Amino acid sequence: MEMAPQTTAVPRPVAARISLALVVDRLIRILLFLAAASSVLITVGIVFTLFYESAVFFRQVALLEFLTDTMWTPLFANPRYGILPLISGTLVTTFIALCVALPVGTIVAIYLSQFAPTVVREVLKPVLELLSAVPTVVFGYFALLFVSPLLQKLIPGLPAFNMLAAGLVMGIMIIPYVSSLSEDVMGAVPMLLREGSYAMGANRLRTALRVVVPASLSGIGAAYILAISRAVGETMIVAIAAGMQPNLTLNPLEGAATVTAYIVQVSLGDLPHGSLEYHSIFAAGITLFFMTLGFNIVGYILRTRYREFY
Amino acid sequence: MNNLETLISRSLWQDRFFNVLGILCTCVGLVTLLALLVDLAVDGATRINWQFMTSFPSRFANKAGILSAWVGTLAVMVVTAGAAIPLGIAAAIYLEEYAGKNWFTDFIEINIANLAGVPSIIYGLMALGLFVYKFHLGESILSAGLTLGFLVLPIIIVATRESLRSIPADIREASYAQGATQWQTVWSHLLPYATGGIATGVIIALSRAIGETAPLVTIGALTFIAFLPPTPIQATPPFLSLDWIWSKFTVLPIQMFNWVSRPQKEFHLNAAATGLILLVMTLSFNALAIYIRYRMRQRIKW
Numbered sequence: 001m002e003m004a005p006q007t008t009a010v011p012r013p014v015a016a017r018i019s020l021a022l023v024v025d026r027l028i029r030i031l032l033f034l035a036a037a038s039s040v041l042i043t044v045g046i047v048f049t050l051f052y053e054s055a056v057f058f059r060q061v062a063l064l065e066f067l068t069d070t071m072w073t074p075l076f077a078n079p080r081y082g083i084l085p086l087i088s089g090t091l092v093t094t095f096i097a098l099c100v101a102l103p104v105g106t107i108v109a110i111y112l113s114q115f116a117p118t119v120v121r122e123v124l125k126p127v128l129e130l131l132s133a134v135p136t137v138v139f140g141y142f143a144l145l146f147v148s149p150l151l152q153k154l155i156p157g158l159p160a161f162n163m164l165a166a167g168l169v170m171g172i173m174i175i176p177y178v179s180s181l182s183e184d185v186m187g188a189v190p191m192l193l194r195e196g197s198y199a200m201g202a203n204r205l206r207t208a209l210r211v212v213v214p215a216s217l218s219g220i221g222a223a224y225i226l227a228i229s230r231a232v233g234e235t236m237i238v239a240i241a242a243g244m245q246p247n248l249t250l251n252p253l254e255g256a257a258t259v260t261a262y263i264v265q266v267s268l269g270d271l272p273h274g275s276l277e278y279h280s281i282f283a284a285g286i287t288l289f290f291m292t293l294g295f296n297i298v299g300y301i302l303r304t305r306y307r308e309f310y
Numbered sequence: 311m312n313n314l315e316t317l318i319s320r321s322l323w324q325d326r327f328f329n330v331l332g333i334l335c336t337c338v339g340l341v342t343l344l345a346l347l348v349d350l351a352v353d354g355a356t357r358i359n360w361q362f363m364t365s366f367p368s369r370f371a372n373k374a375g376i377l378s379a380w381v382g383t384l385a386v387m388v389v390t391a392g393a394a395i396p397l398g399i400a401a402a403i404y405l406e407e408y409a410g411k412n413w414f415t416d417f418i419e420i421n422i423a424n425l426a427g428v429p430s431i432i433y434g435l436m437a438l439g440l441f442v443y444k445f446h447l448g449e450s451i452l453s454a455g456l457t458l459g460f461l462v463l464p465i466i467i468v469a470t471r472e473s474l475r476s477i478p479a480d481i482r483e484a485s486y487a488q489g490a491t492q493w494q495t496v497w498s499h500l501l502p503y504a505t506g507g508i509a510t511g512v513i514i515a516l517s518r519a520i521g522e523t524a525p526l527v528t529i530g531a532l533t534f535i536a537f538l539p540p541t542p543i544q545a546t547p548p549f550l551s552l553d554w555i556w557s558k559f560t561v562l563p564i565q566m567f568n569w570v571s572r573p574q575k576e577f578h579l580n581a582a583a584t585g586l587i588l589l590v591m592t593l594s595f596n597a598l599a600i601y602i603r604y605r606m607r608q609r610i611k612w
Contacts, residue, residue, distance in 0.1 A: 025491040029408055035400030036409070039422050039467070042460050046432060049439035104335045111332025115325075126600045128339050133514075133596045134346065135521025137563040138585045141570050145578060146349045172342045203321040205328045226427070233429020235524035236563075240570055260431050260524070267434075267528045273443060281528070285435040289428070296427035300420065 050289055053282035060276060066283065072246040072262070074277050081280060083287055085246040089163065089256035090291075093238050094231040096167025096252055097174060101227050104171075105178025106220070112179065113186040114208045125180060132176045140240030143169035148241060161243030161255035170237050177227045185219025186212050218302045225299035229292045235260035259288045350589060354582030362583060366536040367565065371576030374569075376584055378535045382451070382559035383520060385539055389455020389555060390462065390519050395512055397459075398466030405467070406474040407496055426464035433461045434525030442529055449530045451539060452555040457525050462515035469511020473504040506606040510599045517595035521588060523563040534568075535560040562588050 058066070061081045069082025108128070112121045148165040152158045189212050197207040213220065243255030244265040257265065263281045272278060365375025401422075409415040437457040447453045477500055485495040501508075539557030562584055569581035 021491050021494065025493045028493045029404075032400050032404035032408060035397050036404040036418055038397060039401055039425060039463065040418060042425060042436075042463070043421050045440050046428065046436045049436045049444075050432075053435075053439050104338055107332055107335040108339070111329070111336065115329050115332055124336055124340075126596075127343075128336065130593060130596055131339050131343055133517060133521075133592050134343075135523070135563055135585075135588050135592055137521070137523045137567050137570070138346065138350070138589055141566070141578075141581055141585050142346050142349060144570065145353075145582075146345070169342075172339060175339050203325050205324045206321070208328075229427050229429075233431065235429070235431045236567065239524075240567065260429065263431055263435070264524060264527050267438075267530060282435060282439065285432055289432055292427060292429055292432075293424065296424050299427070300423050 046289070050282055050286040053279055054286045057276065057279035057283040061283075070248050072257075074266075074280050079276075081283075083259070083284065085248040086257055086259045086262050086284060087287070088248050088250060089238070089242065089246070089258040089261070090232055092163050092250055092252050092256065093167040093170060093234075093242060093258055094228065096164060097171035097231040097234075098228065100168055100171025101174040101178050101231075102224060105175045105223070105227070106182060108175065108179040109182035109186060109220075109223075110208050110213070113183045114204055114212060121183075125183065129176045129180055131173060134173070136173070136234065136236040137240070139169050139173055140166075140237045143237055143241035155253065158253055159243075159255055161241065162253055163238075163242045163256055164252040166238045166241040167252060169241070170231055170234050173234075173237070174227045174230050177230055178223050181223035181226065182216070182220045185216040185223070188219075189215045218305050222299045222302035225295050225302065229295040229299065232295070233260065233288060233292050235264060239264040259284050347589065350582050350586040353579055354584070354586040357579050357583035358586065362580075367534055367560075367568075371574060371580055374577075374580055376562065376565055376587075378538060379560050379562045379565035379584070380587075381538050382535070383561040385451045385554060385557075385559065386454045386458065386526075386561055387516060387520065389452060390458040391512070391516060393456055393459030394463050394466055394515060394519075398463050398511075398515075399470050399508060401463075402467045402470030402474065403496055403500075406471045407492065407500070422464050422467055426468070429524075430461055430522055431524040431528060433457055434528030437525060437529045448556065449558055450556045451559045453529055454526050454559065454561070455555070457529065458519040458522055461522065461525060462519050465515040465518065466508075466511050469514070470504065470508050473507020473511075474500055476507070477503050506602055510602050510606075513595050513599040513602070517592045517599075520595075521563055521592050523567055526561060526564055527567070 066081055066083055068084070069080055070084050071080040071082050072085045073080050112125060116124065143165045144160070147169055148158075148160055148162060151162070151165055152160070158164075186208075193211055193215060194207055197211045202210065238258045239261040242258065242261065244257045244261050245255055246262065247254055247256035249256060262284050266277055266281045361373075362375045363380070364377050365373060366378055367376075368374040405415065405418065409418075434457065437453055441447045441453040441456060442449060447456075481499055481503070482495055485499050486492075490498070535558060539554035539559065540551065542551055542554055544551045566581050566584040566588065569577040569584065572578075
């Protein structure tokens with residue numbers, strides 16, 4: 001300890017113990033720092049692998065062809081590598097999922113934060129969150145063998161593998177992502193604002209829609225973006241229930257492969273390391289990574305912004 | 311006057327209408343959860359018996375079982391927990407207690423927030439390129455456990471940080487006033503008080519890892535595994551062996567995926583049985599976490 005010239009003599013053993021404790025403290029500080037910094041290494045690992053492996057792919061397939069060709073047929077004699085059919089599959093399933101999750105999730109959030117009694121909210125919120133804890137492979141089973149047959153009764157001629165069933169189930173899975181985060185933000189809106197609205201004679205619904213929702217808009221936006229990012233990256237539900245045939249279509253009644261389902265499909269086969277197919281899943285992966293990264297950054301900005309509001 | 315009455319009654323009806331709408335929308339989620347459970351139970355419950363738990367996968371649906379799958383899940387979870395828990399808690403302690411306000415801390419924070427949002431299959435691709443082929447760990451329990459460990463790391467970090475943050479500054483100041491170093495304060499005061507919150511995070515993280523399929527599919531987890539990894543306890547000295555971490559493996563969700571992808575109805579029953587086991591496991595893990603959180607909120611009042 002470099003604190004002071006020791007006028008009152010500290011007994012030697014005590015001084016030794018103190019300096020030992022300080023050394024241990026320094027050492028542990030370094031160890032803890034390394035643990036925190038290692039999370040950066042994971043990101044580096046992800047980015048490096050994706051770039052390194054897909055670079056091999058892009059040396060053989062031009063980026064322009066990859067982004068504009070309308071066929072994805074890596075296994076044909078004359079292979080073509082256009083990512084558009086996979087992107088269309090991802091867009092359609094994501095769109096269906098959002099059509100379910102955004103309205104339902106928002107209404108649930110408004111209901112739980114403004115209408116439901118406290119007890120109901122305290123019970124329902126964690127129970128709803130169980131939805132996002134269910135393993136996605138189980139949801140895939142449910143979509144293929146429960147929801148899809150049900151839809152086939154309603155829509156004659158619907159194939160067993162279709163994007164509609166996959167999208168609907170995915171939508172229900174991400175309801176809690178929308179409702180929980182939105183509810184948190186709405187709960188943080190100061191009571192004064194709400195009381196002001198009630199005092200002007202507004203009812204609960206009007207207060208919710210005109211005061212609470214606008215005040216928590218950026219938080220709700222962050223919740224929406226988190227939901228979109230989840231839906232885009234979701235794998236097992238679409239791999240099981242939407243089929244694995246690349247299909248450039250916007251019709252939800254057909255089956256189609258998504259970017260994620262393609263990666264699963266190739267991985268299931270016997271994958272020769274170093275083949276173009278092997279590298280193609282990394283090209284698909286990097287597309288996915290950039291799509292979700294964009295959403296995550298926007299979501300992060302929105303979330304940090306709403307914290308500074310009050 | 312009449313006008314005002316209609317206005318008020320309309321306003322009341324609007325509220326009532328939305329109340330019903332809110333309940334209905336909440337029910338969408340709840341009913342799905344219930345339908346999921348019932349559907350799996352109806353299809354799969356009859357398949358769950360001793361033979362199912364103690365048999366290897368087979369070409370014949372009624373002879374097939376999940377022995378290698380549940381042993382594999384258990385082994386992978388041991389590696390995942392071993393990697394993610396110490397690393398996650400340490401990182402959280404640094405960020406919450408030690409880190410100064412500077413660009414590098416901000417960078418780490420943004421990085422962790424982003425990692426939490428990376429789709430799980432991307433972790434699988436990283437594991438395939440890095441663990442399997444660069445580090446030559448192979449399609450082993452070790453590769454799988456590390457992959458899932460990294461995947462759930464942000465969950466543990468966030469949970470630990472939140473529970474550290476909820477401890478009032480008085481506790482720290484009291485400890486420093488007694489001459490404790492920062493680490494002594496963390497070890498003997500902050501960590502014990504944060505145990506409940508950390509446990510909740512760990513449970514949620516492991517329940518997420520148990521159900522993950524996609525990242526393990528990409529590292530080529532074989533689906534037909536009719537053997538068990540070598541046992542960790544040996545008859546000869548040194549009695550403990552780590553050979554099992556190099557073994558090939560399968561896990562419950564992959565076994566389920568394999569059965570669901572087959573056209574035969576009998577295999578779907580096996581898938582349902584596996585799904586039921588998975589669902590009951592993850593739901594009870596989460597229920598436990600909710601219970602711990604609830605008890606904590608009741609017990610600790612600063």
